[in-house]
Structures are given as structure tokens and as C-alpha cells.
Amino acid sequence: MRQETIENYLKTIYNLSYNNTAVVNNQTISKKLNLNPATVTEGLRKLHNLKLIVYEKSYGSRLTTNGSKLALDIIRRHRIWETYLAKELGFGWDEVHEIAEELEHINNTKLINKLASILGNPIYDPHGEPIPDEKGKIQKSNFIKLSESKLKCNYIVMGVTDHSTLFLKYLEKQKLIIGAEVKVINIEDFDNSITLNCNKNKINISNKVAESIIVQLK
């Protein structure tokens, strides 16, 4: 298998498995990678043979120790590059993901560690996601999705899980950025949309948006 293909599967499985706790099913992977389900079945079989995942037919996949190591490596490269692009090269948080998708495949430890060191070995990337250290150790958190928040509670926005330009530009328009304080003032039963107080403005967001925002109870 091409190294780039391997890496895209592994990081996707890691990301979809909530830090390796859950088993990931084929459809989720197929959607994330924009591949036909049949292609995914084949790919997973090969990764299983490479002993990078444990793949049980009609059930799902999880990373092996080796697979997990590799996945964390790629994720580290991705997030270090995102941070470098934002902090050192003047790109917006809505622009960095796409470029990092390519840069992450360049496997040069000295390079990544140098970038990390210039940045002061950051622990979070521009989207609030934790950056694994050189050994693959990654910050754990007890943050929740805004979609799981409770009425009348106050939260601080800690991160986002959707890194697309479209989504991030939308958030910026609403001033729903990292560090923002929000208070949940209504949760609509009908569609789970949420009304928030944010920067003294009342804003309404769909459940889909709330699913992609990570918050911490204040």
C-alpha cells in the first residue's frame, strides 16, 4: 500500500475512534475519506495484514499498538504544521487544515521537532485539538460537545472538530471562536437547535453546528 494511503486510513480511524476507545465501522471511514465502501473493505483487509489494525469482518476496526503509534505520529505532524502555519506564517485557522493535509505526509522527525520547538512545543493546535508529543503522548480532556451542553449553564469554547474553511468562517462571523464564553439559554426540542448568549449577543445554532464545537463548563 502507498504510505500516504496507509496514513490517511490510520489517522481517520484514530480520529473516529475517540482516542482508540471505540470500534470504527466501515461506513464512517468511507464517508470521511470519500471512498466507496468496497474500497474501504479492501483497504482495511490490507491494513489488517500489515498488522496496523485489527479488522473483524462485518464488525469494525481498531488500531493495533503499531497502528496507533503511526496514527499519533501523523496527527502530531498535522497539528504541528497547522500551528506553524497559523502562528509563524500568518494563515487563518480556517486555512491551515487543507495545507496540513498534504504537509502531514512528509515524515521527517527533525523537521517536525524543529517546528515544534520554534513554537515552544505547543499542546493545542489552532482548532483546540491536542498535539501528541514526540513519544505519542496526548493530552486527555473532559471537554464535551456543545450539543451535549445543559440549559442555563455557562461554557467556554475550547475547540472545534470540523476544520473546514466554510464552517470556521461561519463561526468567526458569529464570534464563536476559541475562548468565547457562552450561556445556553434555550435548547429546542424539535430540532435540538441551541440558543446562546455569546458576547452579549443572542445567537442560534443548529444541532449540526453544536456537534462540532467543543466546550468546557465554566
Place this chain on the structure above:
Amino acid sequence: MRQETIENYLKTIYNLSYNNTAVVNNQTISKKLNLNPATVTEGLRKLHNLKLIVYEKSYGSRLTTNGSKLALDIIRRHRIWETYLAKELGFGWDEVHEIAEELEHINNTKLINKLASILGNPIYDPHGEPIPDEKGKIQKSNFIKLSESKLKCNYIVMGVTDHSTLFLKYLEKQKLIIGAEVKVINIEDFDNSITLNCNKNKINISNKVAESIIVQLK
């Protein structure tokens, strides 16, 4: 054709054609890219169909206007990255080529221009090779290979055309680096090896080495 494959052919053809002046034969390409001659024949036919090169059977290839534009783009990216790696990220001139071989394929104009701007829009890379500007304009020079130098003349080392770690480490050992002043004190008829005065030391280099060093008459 995969974009990366296209790019590797085009930059190779550009580099081997002495700034698009000469026609390049298949064998030279096949050696440079480490591909079977049969593979090269196929590849060139495809590039011809894409109108990126003019390929005449059993004769050779040259870049079209479009091909040349693309080639200069890739070469710009390669050389900007090499310079950035050396000047901003602390890599040696003997380490940068290999990394740049991968980075060059990331096509993001804003990124490259930002790097260039941080570097002060340099005109030469760490190997003394000219960096095309955003429009593809490239510095022309009347430098010669050290292998074409004349007895008893004084020269300044302006660059190298072999970027391998092995070669550059050898040059460093001999203090034959960019800026060094050399005087040709003997050219051996038998094997075209050259004896030089360099930094008050007498050193002897093979014709193969002299072929890869670019100098200017002092």
C-alpha cells in the same frame, strides 16, 4: 497521470536541458529519475499528449511553454523550501535537498510567497542555484563548471549541481564551499583530475567532482 509524476518529469527535463536550450534524451531522464527506459518512453508519450512537452520519437524531448511554466513553478518551490530549511530552520545545505524533494509538490502559492517574503525574496538557494520569481523569471549567469576551467586561472565557487548529502559533506571537508576562492594549478591529461589551491591548501579533485561545481572567473 499523477501530478507528482508529471512534476518530477518536468523539473528533470528542465534541469537536464540547460534552461530549455537543449533537447533531452530518454536515457538521461531514466537515470535521473531512476526509472526503466521503457517507463520513460511511456511517460514522455503521455506528457506529449498533455502538451507539456514536445516529444519526438528516438530523438528527444523539450518543454512546451506550458511545461516550462510548470517546471519553473516546481523549481521555485523546491529552491524556496531549501532556502527556508537552511536559513530559518537550521538545516545544513547537505540536508535540505531530500526534504525539498517532497515539499516541492505542495502547490500553494500563498505559502511559497510567504516563505519567500520572510527570506527577503532570495535569488539563490543554498546550492547557489537561481530561484525563479513568481512569474517564472530566472537569473541567467555565465558561470562555468570547474571541469571547464583553465590552468592558472582564479575562480570563485558559485554553486553545485549535485545536491546529495554525500557529495556536499565531501566538499565541506575540502572547504570547497560557496564563496571559496580557488586557483587551478594542474589539470591532469590522463583522467582530467584537477589540482587546486583553495584556502592555502593544495587539493586534488576528480573530474566527476569538478563537473558538479560551478565557478565564476575572478
Place this chain on the structure above:
DNA sequence: ATATATTTTTTGGTATGCCTAAATTAATAA
């Protein structure tokens, strides 16, 4: 000019990564 050597091209083949359509298996609802 002819033989020899070199370069290029053709031919036939492998491996990888992807796809669609059909078949199978698993999950859910009636």
C-alpha cells in the same frame, strides 16, 4: 559499408488504488 554497440520502443505482465453492481450479512421494524 558493414558489423557492433547503444538507445529507444514495443510487448506482455504485475501491483495498487479505485469503482459499480450484485450478493451476502446484520440490524430494525412490523
Place this chain on the structure above:
DNA sequence: TTATTAATTTAGGCATACCAAAAAATATAT
């Protein structure tokens, strides 16, 4: 517990990038 629906897998194919061996074309040496 049977349908019905949804997810997964298999089967059959296509395109790309490569290669080895043989054939053809071109260049070189005698």
C-alpha cells in the same frame, strides 16, 4: 418471527505507474 432496510463484502473491471525481455532504430567503429 418475518419482512424490510442498511451495511458490508465479493466479483469483475478500469487506470496508472511501474518493470523485464525482445525487437527496432540509431549511432559508432572498423
